[in-house]
Amino acid sequence: MSIDGVTLTRWYNAYDQASGKIDTSKNLSIDQMASGLVRTYWQANGVVGAITDSAPAGTALATGVKTMDKFIGVSEEKKPLATILETSKNIGKATGLVATSQIMHATTAAYSSHFPDRSKEAIIAEQQVYNSIDVVFGGGYGNLQNREDDEDLVNVLKNQGYQYLTDKKDLTNAKNKTWGMFAESAMSYEMDQKTLTPSEPSLSEMTKKSIDILSKDKDGFFLMVESSKVDWAAHANDPIGMISEINAFDQSVKAALDYAKKNEDTMVIAITDHGNSGLTIGNKQTDTTYSKDSVDKFVAPLKKAKLTGEGIGKKISGNTDNLVKIMAEYGGISDLSTEEIAQLKAVLNDEKKDKQALYGSNMQALYGQLISKRASLGFTTSGHTGEDITLYTYLPNDERLTGTINNTDIPKAIAKIWGIDLSKETKNYYTDAKEALEKLGAKVSIDDSDQNNVKLVATKGKTTLEIPENKNYVLLNGKNKELESVAVNVENTFYVNNKALKLMK
CATH class of the missing domain: 3.30.457.10 (Copper amine oxidase-like, N-terminal domain)
Incomplete structure (x- = not known):
């Protein structure tokens, strides 16, 4: 998540499409928590890298140790590292993981599993199932069944006493140990859920339910929540997807803050693991106009969209006959040129042949280009970026983390509060x-x-x-x-x- 993504989302929320007015007092929940910066570089085998991937970044946030690219919960020597989730569990805390990706994806995997290859999701899933986490909500049921090892991990969960959920309506009945798998792989973008996947809960709903369950433990709890597809939308350069998931993240932070402020015994930390995409509010089109351009130039085109680029691709579903209508109704683009229509048709035909982008689809990436051009937004890359990221913290006694810190300092700060020595626990566990x-x-x-x-x-x-x-x-x-x-x-x-x-x- 980039700082420009946060800024764009704030302006998007502040702009009233009907009146064209902008409420400059409108803030995000995370705004009240900004307290510093976090350095995200990776370091291993004598090399220091400016731009990190989610696996070593997640490992740093979970264990307090820098590691190699693609490594999950292990050191550069491939030795498992105790995570803040595991150690909090073993001092009696309840634990939870929530994500909108498959729960086996890099960040959540780094807190709950150990392997030097983030792509081995079958291995990661098995470790997660056997890691005694009290609450797990997200996508990824495809990794639990029809496995090469012939183990039905859904049955394992049920035999362990978990409630196993697959539908939003079941979330209200969740009471104790619960696994909720709401999609075969990743869940939908939140903006797309109502139209395309109404059976999926929102991130804030999963967060609130997790807190409800975990807070029953008198010893306290540790909960890690990820709005996973901020990253995926950034890879696709889809500003609508980014806004969708930053807002989803902000609402989940609000749920955590509401609980923390009411109970006054809870620390809330909100960060990203790295930057992505180099989003800029303004591009080459605004080189000579930026001092005169009002906010509506950048957000009014975005307000017309009802689905993300991924959602539009699913809505079109390979049928190019309805492409122009859907792009106007759901994508907010009613002025497609002949050239743009041809581009869209070519991408849709490619995707029939399974030629897809790394994250999202080529359709999403092209939609991102089209809507960004109309909103005068720029992107420097489809990959990660190396800037410091914003640190958001809340503590009732205001002893917050401040200044410019390292990503490895965050789990160490939590461990210090609870009297945990992560290095010592690594020796005990592994x-x-x-x-x-x-x-x-x-x-x-x-x-x-x-x-x-x-x-x-x-x-x-x-x-x-x-x-x-x-x-x-x-x-x-x-x-x-x-x-x-x-x-x-x-x-x-x-x-x-x-x-x-x-x-x-």
């Missing part, structure tokens, strides 16, 4: 099992007869200890023994909770 068990005199081997369910096996006298990958239990002479954290297998090196080692006599 010990090299083979090395430790051999020191105890055990014979250790890897059983990879089932490539999708690899396990470490240790024997010593009459004792056999089996450690299945991605599970929060071990088998001691065939009997399940539950652990506080999952066993992580990285290239046949197993990392396991120290409690498992104590079982080997």
